[in-house]
């Protein structure tokens with residue numbers, strides 16, 4: 001680890017060498033006055049810089065690998081500028097506390113530490129958006145993913161989850177980095193017992209109340225021309241995240257498109273939106289339906 005490295009491929013290989021499976025997610029690119037997702041949805045993307053590159057990881061997290069040859073292939077060539085995601089949970093042996101600065105995560109963490117004691121020294125990543133990832137050893141058993149459950153602005157990335165990691169670019173324009181005093185080969189601390197207790201209780205909350213309300217409103221109203229793509233993207237993303245099969249999501253979105261979008265998009269455009277979120281190739285989805 002003494003050789004300086006900086007590219008997504010270098011970092012991806014370093015993570016893989018620790019036995020952490022990685023896969024490419026879309027980066028962000030400069031639009032006129034802002035950064036937008038490098039995927040085809042651009043500014044309409046609901047997870048800019050954070051979702052799998054379907055050409056390279058068609059099954060997303062399932063394609064995560066720590067096989068160095070596979071990682072070299074995923075991050076070489078066309079993958080050169082993609083963001084790097086690390087699979088969390090028992091597959092990698094890590095759990096991550098994800099602190100979101102914009103939603104008061106640092107204040108909530110300070111309150112937890114005041115009550116229970118400070119977090120131990122461990123690997124930390126600074127997210128490009130002002131947040132921080134604390135990487136801990138996986139304790140065994142099941143650690144569910146959760147959002148805002150153990151504290152406002154605090155998410156847990158455990159089994160079946162992933163994090164975006166250095167040297168990825170954040171939609172704010174910033175870059176994910178190692179926190180001061182951290183190195184990629186440093187050993188990980190075990191999460192303290194109080195934190196594990198909170199993490200284990202955290203299952204079943206993968207979306208905020210605000211998000212659920214927005215989805216419910218979306219499903220009711222009429223969708224004007226400028227919002228059709230975004231609305232179908234959000235609704236299908238919501239359903240796919242709930243593990244509804246992609247051919248069912250496509251059928252639902254085609255019906256939604258006809259009933260609510262004025263005027264409706266073409267069926268092909270709806271299929272392309274669903275396919276781009278499901279990280280499956282367009283052809284593959286069409287062949288399945």
Ligand SMILES: [Zn+2]
Pocket residue numbers: 026037038039040041042045046047048049051
């Ligand atoms: Zn995107």
